[in-house]
Amino acid sequence: MTTSPGVNDFALKLANVNGTGSASANGLLMQSIFRMGVPVSGKNLFPSNIQGLPTWYEIRVNGEGHTARSLEYHLMVAMNAQTYAQDVAAVARGGYVLYDSTWPLDDELIREDVHYLGVPLAAMCRDNFTKNRERILMKNVAYAGALVALLDIDLDIVSNLLAETFAKNEALRESNQRALRLGHDYATSHFTCPLPFRVETRDANRDAILVDGNTAVALGCLYAGATVVGWYPITPATAVMDNFIGFCKRYRRVEVAPGEWENNYCVIQAEDEIAAIGMVLGASWAGARAFTSTSGPGISLMNELLGLAYYTEIPAVVVDVQRVGPSTGMPTRTQQGDLLLCAYASHGDTRHIVVIPADPHEAFEFAVAAFDLAERFQTPVFVLSDLDIGMNDWIVPSLTWDDSFVPDRGRVVNDEDLATMREFFRYAGEDEDHVTARTLPGSDEKGAYFIRGSGHDQFGRYTEDSAAYLQVVDRLRAKHAASADHVPAPIIETRPGARVGLVTMGSCDRAVREAIEMLAERGIECDYMRVRAFPFPSSVSDFVTSHDTCFVIEQNRDAQLKSLMAIELSLAPDSMISVLDYGGFPLSASTVVDAVTSHLEVH
Amino acid sequence: MPSIAKPRIPLAPLVHNELGLTIRDYEGAMSTLCAGCGHDSVTAAISLAFFELSIRPRDIAKLSGIGCSSKTPTYFINGAHGFNSAHGRMAAIATGAVAAHRGLHYIGVSGDGDSLSIGLGHLSHAIRRNIDMTYIIENNGVYGLTKGQVSPSADVGSRPKKGDPNVVPPIDPMELGLAIGATFLARGFSGDKDQLVPLIKAAVAHRGFALLDVISPCVSFNDHEGSTKSYRFFREHEVHEIEADYVPQRAEIRSKISADSARAVTMHDGSVMYFRALPEGYDPTNRLTVESYLAERKAAGEVPTGLLYVKENAPDLHDMSGTIAQPLVEVSHRDLCPGSEALAQLQRAFR
Numbered sequence A: 001m002t003t004s005p006g007v008n009d010f011a012l013k014l015a016n017v018n019g020t021g022s023a024s025a026n027g028l029l030m031q032s033i034f035r036m037g038v039p040v041s042g043k044n045l046f047p048s049n050i051q052g053l054p055t056w057y058e059i060r061v062n063g064e065g066h067t068a069r070s071l072e073y074h075l076m077v078a079m080n081a082q083t084y085a086q087d088v089a090a091v092a093r094g095g096y097v098l099y100d101s102t103w104p105l106d107d108e109l110i111r112e113d114v115h116y117l118g119v120p121l122a123a124m125c126r127d128n129f130t131k132n133r134e135r136i137l138m139k140n141v142a143y144a145g146a147l148v149a150l151l152d153i154d155l156d157i158v159s160n161l162l163a164e165t166f167a168k169n170e171a172l173r174e175s176n177q178r179a180l181r182l183g184h185d186y187a188t189s190h191f192t193c194p195l196p197f198r199v200e201t202r203d204a205n206r207d208a209i210l211v212d213g214n215t216a217v218a219l220g221c222l223y224a225g226a227t228v229v230g231w232y233p234i235t236p237a238t239a240v241m242d243n244f245i246g247f248c249k250r251y252r253r254v255e256v257a258p259g260e261w262e263n264n265y266c267v268i269q270a271e272d273e274i275a276a277i278g279m280v281l282g283a284s285w286a287g288a289r290a291f292t293s294t295s296g297p298g299i300s301l302m303n304e305l306l307g308l309a310y311y312t313e314i315p316a317v318v319v320d321v322q323r324v325g326p327s328t329g330m331p332t333r334t335q336q337g338d339l340l341l342c343a344y345a346s347h348g349d350t351r352h353i354v355v356i357p358a359d360p361h362e363a364f365e366f367a368v369a370a371f372d373l374a375e376r377f378q379t380p381v382f383v384l385s386d387l388d389i390g391m392n393d394w395i396v397p398s399l400t401w402d403d404s405f406v407p408d409r410g411r412v413v414n415d416e417d418l419a420t421m422r423e424f425f426r427y428a429g430e431d432e433d434h435v436t437a438r439t440l441p442g443s444d445e446k447g448a449y450f451i452r453g454s455g456h457d458q459f460g461r462y463t464e465d466s467a468a469y470l471q472v473v474d475r476l477r478a479k480h481a482a483s484a485d486h487v488p489a490p491i492i493e494t495r496p497g498a499r500v501g502l503v504t505m506g507s508c509d510r511a512v513r514e515a516i517e518m519l520a521e522r523g524i525e526c527d528y529m530r531v532r533a534f535p536f537p538s539s540v541s542d543f544v545t546s547h548d549t550c551f552v553i554e555q556n557r558d559a560q561l562k563s564l565m566a567i568e569l570s571l572a573p574d575s576m577i578s579v580l581d582y583g584g585f586p587l588s589a590s591t592v593v594d595a596v597t598s599h600l601e602v603h
Numbered sequence B: 001m002p003s004i005a006k007p008r009i010p011l012a013p014l015v016h017n018e019l020g021l022t023i024r025d026y027e028g029a030m031s032t033l034c035a036g037c038g039h040d041s042v043t044a045a046i047s048l049a050f051f052e053l054s055i056r057p058r059d060i061a062k063l064s065g066i067g068c069s070s071k072t073p074t075y076f077i078n079g080a081h082g083f084n085s086a087h088g089r090m091a092a093i094a095t096g097a098v099a100a101h102r103g104l105h106y107i108g109v110s111g112d113g114d115s116l117s118i119g120l121g122h123l124s125h126a127i128r129r130n131i132d133m134t135y136i137i138e139n140n141g142v143y144g145l146t147k148g149q150v151s152p153s154a155d156v157g158s159r160p161k162k163g164d165p166n167v168v169p170p171i172d173p174m175e176l177g178l179a180i181g182a183t184f185l186a187r188g189f190s191g192d193k194d195q196l197v198p199l200i201k202a203a204v205a206h207r208g209f210a211l212l213d214v215i216s217p218c219v220s221f222n223d224h225e226g227s228t229k230s231y232r233f234f235r236e237h238e239v240h241e242i243e244a245d246y247v248p249q250r251a252e253i254r255s256k257i258s259a260d261s262a263r264a265v266t267m268h269d270g271s272v273m274y275f276r277a278l279p280e281g282y283d284p285t286n287r288l289t290v291e292s293y294l295a296e297r298k299a300a301g302e303v304p305t306g307l308l309y310v311k312e313n314a315p316d317l318h319d320m321s322g323t324i325a326q327p328l329v330e331v332s333h334r335d336l337c338p339g340s341e342a343l344a345q346l347q348r349a350f351r
């Protein structure tokens, strides 16, 4: 399936070597297009390495707002000799290859059906800059300059961005501006600029921001009022904490005496993820809002204590920025392989609340919601993000905050309440959601109770009695089920006459929506459902049963969402068809369209 | 909520502490441990220490891991919140609780298996972070609850009830603590309440991580000939040397150790800890001499008890983190949330 590129409709791919400073030049291009008011996305496909391995960045410009990953590249910026062959091969017929013509291209890299744009980047930088490091870094800014000319990106916008970025560093600002002009001037004097596909100013991003999910999640935790954090570094979740700490330094400092500042937060870099979740449980038990963020390997380690939290009913918020598993897997690639792990984490009968954002905007909102859910239902809540959401910049509507927000701290009995009670029992007296009241350490002695992960009855006492045990675990099951009415409901969009349903979750959102339009153009009308939480509200099974054919599109090998739906909603597994894409890159619409059409053709 | 009601008939007229409470107010549920288990004596000593310190039960939080020893927090101070957590994880959980609510007295009870094998990492890092809590290892050289396997504190050559003598060298929590920067190290013996109670009181008064290694024989699996954690062995090899007593600032209680022959360490709150060292010149505030002294005694096959090392006024977790004095749990959401304007403002950087 090939389409011809045009104004505000094309994709480019930049092939770089990691550790050479390409990321900021690539981000500069993407952000400039965003500022021109045109929908755009940037996907960083990077290695798990600090320096020297291939890394790619993909920019897709689409006036219609389709910013999922595209597999068709109209322009390749080939800056990595190691991957020249595969990069040149990846360009769409009729497309362009921009390369460093300081050195000639090998004959076997020449394709008849693509255009070559040679820019002597290394030579240019060698002649214009003196420091070695600068000569390497400025090649990136120089190709960005050439692209600005070739794609008709507003030079003033780019130049302003550079000025903002290097506001505090005159020397860097000057060399960046110079490199930008070098590339720009070379392109205008040697090629026909712009190319047939280009960027044209629009006004699509007026109320939008450009943000990654790890930043947005951190903001959500900040706004939800989290004060205690235990964490252990892991890609792709580390930036959640970098950001959270950064925001805390800005917004959570208290001037206790003139010039003397103290923190109303406590972030602890733990010795491992077991300790990290342990700290969260200790802090939540004590009455703080606490969270941790990690990726799959960390969740695996946390399992025992997650079960403890479930059984003893301690709130906890766990952000899982998923990466490719199993084991260490591919740490810098994206996947949705932790759904089942999170839904049922720990031994014995356990089940958790999982909220699944599709983009950074939802990541912010769901992070806030996660704390309310965790405290209301006194249980662990997972925010299931992924590397694509967490580490890539997305255009999303601006984040808003309602200043009348009051956190839902759930059923907490204080001293005043205790004074009116004859006795307090931790696990007795459930409400309509099967939640019982808790007290906090430091409460009046009447409210003191003893948490234990061993068998306990509704009074919190140790038990080995079946009936007393069953009463508690059966209530936990009912409590989890009751939370289905409080978690984010699925997004459902219908089209007239559609008999086919496409079901998905998380970051697959934009690709599947685009696929629905592409399928409609081919006469296949599909309804859409994006599941946003576990446990599933009843609308999830209604959607499946009301369609002749339902495809479940997800990014893991074992059809985890489909399996979870089949198990939890008693749907026959073969009533749903899996579309699975789990190689580690963000989903693209064409993958979905191909899978759906080929299935429908056969059946 | 005692699981088994305890007869509450005082045998002698009950003494009241400064709060007007009696020792009964510091008791817990009836123990279900084996008769004669050392852990029960430690439980009694903890109750007595908090009673004598006149700390309100509600201002205490009790934590433990898993094991016979870790069951004991339910046997003392009913009015305090308690958390019997998971095997080896107590130190991590306590760390979070201390971070969230610095206004409470935290007492953790663990076993030698819980602390020195599965939980060794968390214990070590809690020591490094100098979490403000009292951490007691009820050390019996054996896994009691799982019926007698050798533990990481068992001495080479010591024999478990079943199986071969231990051949792997032990971890001594006092040596470990010294090596990684502990600020309070003491060793006691469950059979010596007179020494143990003042040590616990001093540990509670200490600001920072107070590690108490209490030899606490397991009568079911490790109290026989050949065990170095038996009542008999310990009575024969203990060198009861560095006596301590704790005198709160507010009361002029006479120390059992006469003040003239004792040295005093002033705790952060102004209270005073007295100790008398029998070996001339032993200075528990000097890490180097403590280290060589412990090594010497060990070579001689002796187990010194008492206050072994103390460093007052070292920064604790909150000092190191720069946390506000008010417990974080008491800060209202209004003071934690930057609000809509700040959100709008900061998003300018996202454009």
Ligand SMILES: Cc1ncc(C[n+]2csc(CCOP(=O)(O)OP(=O)(O)O)c2C)c(N)n1
Residues within 6 Å of the ligand: B066, B067, B068, B069, B070, B087, B110, B111, B112, B113, B114, B115, B138, B140, B142, B143, B144, B145, B146, B151, B218
């Ligand atoms: C993860 C895990 N592994 C193993 C156990 C089984 N277990 C319970 S207590 C214990 C050892 C306890 O020994 P110690 O800490 O010395 O306590 P004691 O019973 O001797 O007082 C073990 C291995 C467990 N509860 N959890």
Ligand code: SF4
Residues within 6 Å of the ligand: B033, B034, B036, B037, B038, B039, B068, B069, B140, B144, B145, B217, B218, B219, B220, B221
């Ligand atoms: S098994 Fe040993 S440690 Fe456990 S209660 Fe009995 S005597 Fe105490």
Ligand SMILES: [Mg+2]
Residues within 6 Å of the ligand: B067, B111, B112, B113, B138, B139, B140, B141, B142, B143, B144, B151
């Ligand atoms: Mg033991």
